[in-house]
Amino acid sequence: MSSDFVNIDFEPELYKLESKTSFNKEFEYIYFFFEGKKLKNIRDYPKDYLEFLKHLGLEIPELSPRDLNPKDWWGELSEKSRVLNSKITALEIAQENGFCPTGVREVKNIEDIEKILKSNPDRDYFIRDPYLAAGNNSLILSLKNFNKKKLSNRLNERSLVMAPYFRRLMDLGFIFGQSEVEVLWNLNSKDGKFKGGIVYKDFNDLFNFIEKKWGFNRDVIWDAQHKIYDLYLKKGAEGLIQIDSFLYKEENQIKYYPLVEVNYRKSFGLFINRLRAFLSPGGVGIFLNFATKDLSPCENFAARLEQLTTLLYQNEKGVIPLSPQDGLFSSFFVSGETLAEINVMAQKIWDKISIGKRPFSPSLLLDQFIL
Structure with a gap:
């Protein structure tokens, strides 16, 4: 059986673009949260980290760093992928089908x-x-x-x-191609950089929140998303596809831009939805990704756990360190019952493990959404 290679650097390779930074090594750990059997790993994993994953109930795949013929796991390098991943394609489909705001x-x-x-x-x-x-x-x-x-x-x-420049209120990603459509609330910076994401155990709770907060009907959102998915199927899409969209405010009206871009591959939205398994019924969680240089240094993964000891995940609440402690980025998942609870917990985590030179990212603050 050939191994899987986590080709996170998918877009630069697909479009033959120069990239100063490779993320394959940094986010390879994502594979552990799926049900893969054999990983072509390009980094080593500390024993204490792998033991922690087993404690969470995960099955560690066979590690095969010397495999010379692995399969690309994150995305398929093909002409179809070049077309369907392109934001130009998304723009054309949106313009042709009435899904594009004026001026794009x-x-x-x-x-x-x-x-x-x-x-x-x-x-x-x-x-x-x-x-x-x-x-x-x-x-x-x-x-x-x-x-x-x-x-x-x-x-x-x-x-x-x-x-x-639209006054975005909430970024939403819809993942099609599985037994159910999955939804992610993306947390992006003002200039569109992905910073984290929120996922609900029951997606209805997210749409209940949207209707209560802004009075925007979920049926409008779902109708648009299913139509867009059908349009991509007609263009040859198969398997997984994530459609990104957002709610925004313009002229005192709440509006919806349903087709901003598409990920025709696996995605962080897909990964974060795997973490729903750690939520309680009715629970909500937030994925956090910090630059490790902004955190207190740790000699090993056990030291990171020690830093977080009072906040660690138990009884379906608390923080799960997702990544090893020695990469350029350190990722965490916070599970709780309400937005207010995970908002407080996320800031407590930052206060505990950051070196104090930077404030908690404004893109991750949920104060404005607490009802």
Whole structure:
């Protein structure tokens, strides 16, 4: 049996883009939370970390670092993937089917961008790279901070997606291709970078929250998502696909942008939904991802557990360290009964393990959502 290779660096390889940083090694641990049998691991895993995973009830796959013919596990490198993962494809489908807000467009040269900015000199816009994931290369742009040279260099390589800067209220991801449609509340920074995610044991609780908070009907959301999924099936999509969307406020109205982009591969939304297994009935959890350099150093994984001892997961509540302690990033999952509870717990975790040089990420604060 061949092993699985966790090719997180999927987009740069798929579109043959230069990338300064590789994330394959950093997020390879995700594989342990699925039911894979054999992993082509490119890093070593401490014994105390693997024992902790077993304590959680996970089955450790066979580790096969010397396998010369592994299968790509995160995503398939194919022409179909190139087309279906592209934000240009998502934009075209959205425009053709009435799922695109006014002003979202593909821009191919710097003159187009400059013309748009000058026509609305006081308005902010949002630029997205059509081929990169997790908000990489995204930026907020206005005439005041327009860097013509920097954007010209990027446009020499490929076109970009440009949109008015929307006042986003909530980012939602929908994962199709399994026995049930899974949903993730994405936590993104103002400039579109993925910072974390929230998942409910029962997705109805998320939509109850949306209707109570903003009065937006869940049927509108679900109807759009199923139509978009059908459109991608007609384009040849098979297996897993995540459709990203968001609610936003414009002219005192709550609106929905149902097709921002698509991940035609496995995704962090899929992974975070695997963590629903650690939630109680009616529970909610938050995935946190911190730069390890901002945390107190640990000689081993046991030391990280010791730091968190009073907050560790038990009886379906508390924090689960997800990743080894020695990577560039350290990931955690916090399980609780309410948003208020996981909000407080997430900040307690930061206070306990951070070195105190940076504040807790504003993108992860849930105060504005506590009803």
